[in-house]
Amino acid sequence: MQTASTNICERMGRSQELSEFKHGTLIGCHLCNKSIREISLLLNIPRSTVSGIITKWKQLGTTATQP
Template sequence: MGRSQELSEFKRGTMVGCHLCNKSIREISLQLNIPRSTVCGIITKWKQLGTAATQL
């Protein structure tokens, strides 16, 4: 099984923006059609590092 594609910066920013608007991880996941674990990981990374960008 291969890796899925990387999320765009826009989708990552949309997730963070929804989080800032007090939407739950479940609501964000359903709205953007992205797994909850992915949304949770992006939000956690944003809280810890202050950015949702991928590392080079």
């Protein structure tokens, strides 16, 4: 039985993706000068994921999944 306090790593399998809302929230935090560590703790997302999404946003200007 899972509790409500399980982190996103335990709930997410490799096939699931973050919602567009989470992506937008993450980018919004970045634009408000939050560090990757702060964003990770705030949204309960691994730092590597946060870093990857920010990098992708800087390079492509979007966080949408590419085909």
